[in-house]
Amino acid sequence: MKNNRIKKFLLSYEQIPTLLYLLKWILICLTLGVITGSISAFFLISLEWATNWRESHLWIIGFLPLGGLLIGLSYHYFGSSVVKGNNLLLEEFHSPKKIIPFRMAPLVLFGTIVTHLFGGSAGREGTAVQIGGAIADRFTKSLKLSKRDRQIVLIAGISAGFASVFGTPLAGGVFALEVLILGRIRLDAIVPSFMAAVFADYFCTIWGVSHTQYTISTVAEMTPVNLLWCLLAGIIFGLVAMLFSKSTHLFSSLFKNNVKYPPLRPVIGGTILAIAIYFMETTKYIGLGIPTIVDAFNINLNSYDFILKLLFTSFTLGAGFKGGEVTPLFFIGAALGNVLIWFIPLPMPLLAGMGFVAVFAGATNTPIACTIMGIELFGIESGVFIGLACCTAYLFSGHSGVYSSQIIGSPKHNLFMREKGLPLSEIKNKRSQK
Numbered sequence: 001m002k003n004n005r006i007k008k009f010l011l012s013y014e015q016i017p018t019l020l021y022l023l024k025w026i027l028i029c030l031t032l033g034v035i036t037g038s039i040s041a042f043f044l045i046s047l048e049w050a051t052n053w054r055e056s057h058l059w060i061i062g063f064l065p066l067g068g069l070l071i072g073l074s075y076h077y078f079g080s081s082v083v084k085g086n087n088l089l090l091e092e093f094h095s096p097k098k099i100i101p102f103r104m105a106p107l108v109l110f111g112t113i114v115t116h117l118f119g120g121s122a123g124r125e126g127t128a129v130q131i132g133g134a135i136a137d138r139f140t141k142s143l144k145l146s147k148r149d150r151q152i153v154l155i156a157g158i159s160a161g162f163a164s165v166f167g168t169p170l171a172g173g174v175f176a177l178e179v180l181i182l183g184r185i186r187l188d189a190i191v192p193s194f195m196a197a198v199f200a201d202y203f204c205t206i207w208g209v210s211h212t213q214y215t216i217s218t219v220a221e222m223t224p225v226n227l228l229w230c231l232l233a234g235i236i237f238g239l240v241a242m243l244f245s246k247s248t249h250l251f252s253s254l255f256k257n258n259v260k261y262p263p264l265r266p267v268i269g270g271t272i273l274a275i276a277i278y279f280m281e282t283t284k285y286i287g288l289g290i291p292t293i294v295d296a297f298n299i300n301l302n303s304y305d306f307i308l309k310l311l312f313t314s315f316t317l318g319a320g321f322k323g324g325e326v327t328p329l330f331f332i333g334a335a336l337g338n339v340l341i342w343f344i345p346l347p348m349p350l351l352a353g354m355g356f357v358a359v360f361a362g363a364t365n366t367p368i369a370c371t372i373m374g375i376e377l378f379g380i381e382s383g384v385f386i387g388l389a390c391c392t393a394y395l396f397s398g399h400s401g402v403y404s405s406q407i408i409g410s411p412k413h414n415l416f417m418r419e420k421g422l423p424l425s426e427i428k429n430k431r432s433q434k
Contacts, residue, residue, distance in 0.1 A: 033199020122323025234392025251318025269319020
């Protein structure tokens with residue numbers, strides 16, 4: 001009787017259970033933020049060391065096949081259950097089967113550093129997101145979380161990893177809410193997602209880690225004519241984002257279909273990459289490529305820079321090397337925006353900034369997160385151009401993406417309503433059956 005009265009009292013004042021809910025997630029997200037932010041700091045420092053050491057000892061690129069063998073063997077013998085990476089996080093969110101093995105975190109951390117040390121072309125967001133997700137799922141087991149709470153804690157883990165590695169807590173919080181289901185946002189997890197992002201970013205910077213600063217020095221006036229130019233740029237960014245996604249999946253399929261023993265895939269891929277780098281006599285298109293991204297805002301780049309980075313990265317990831325796609329997408333987008341100045345009369349820094357986030361938006365199907373990221377990185381002055389470019393790129397990248405396990409919650413166009421509820425990986429088969 002007494003318990004019923006207490007329950008009735010709590011239900012009469014919604015804010016009381018809400019406060020308890022908030023306190024619970026503050027504790028979870030604070031713990032998650034401390035751990036994920038600190039590991040991200042270690043990861044970023046290690047990545048910087050690997051990059052600097054490689055650039056000072058270029059001979060190590062010749063051992064890229066050896067690096068591929070180390071990664072291939074480690075995943076073959078110890079990481080077969082986590083080899084899907086980010087897609088495993090999405091699959092567990094949609095169709096829970098088992099707790100994500102913690103080994104995902106050290107394996108992807110090791111694999112990414114080895115990839116960069118020996119000269120592969122990859123990013124870092126995938127690593128941070130997988131680390132955050134693997135750590136977050138520990139709470140599911142230790143706290144015996146419900147299915148709904150498990151989904152929320154996975155979202156918090158994704159946001160913590162993303163925010164800490166890029167220094168963009170607002171974009172990180174929205175990215176985790178937006179990336180899981182194409183066209184839908186999980187607002188029931190908005191508070192934990194933002195808290196985890198803010199905590200993780202804070203505890204990453206405590207270790208003295210700094211993030212690259214980018215500046216759009218010139219912004220055009222938003223006129224009807226400039227709006228049309230902005231939309232045209234967005235269309236191009238979207239098509240290139242689709243090309244990147246399809247290229248990555250193509251190379252991955254080629255290696256899986258033609259090389260049956262998984263550890264050999266990155267060995268063969270590493271051999272081809274090492275030969276290509278040797279004959280090109282440049283390391284511009286390997287690693288993160290941050291110097292070129294910075295240059296895209298200030299000086300004219302080669303017209304082919306974006307396509308070479310696209311090929312190097314999609315081939316590296318398709319061959320089985322580890323890392324993320326986002327920083328290479330920044331490179332591709334910024335370099336592409338840089339050359340669009342040839343026929344789009346907008347300032348070069350503005351076009352580079354638009355491409356920086358718009359190609360990312362099209363490849364990951366996260367236009368809102370990318371718009372917020374652009375504003376966090378470049379300032380509100382270019383916000384309208386960035387928002388239009390991201391949304392247009394999202395639309396024109398089609399139902400494709402780097403995360404094949406994304407579920408279509410709301411199709412991009414009414415013509416594709418039959419594809420609602422399908423993962424991106426099944427779209428091609430669905431259309432071929434029509």
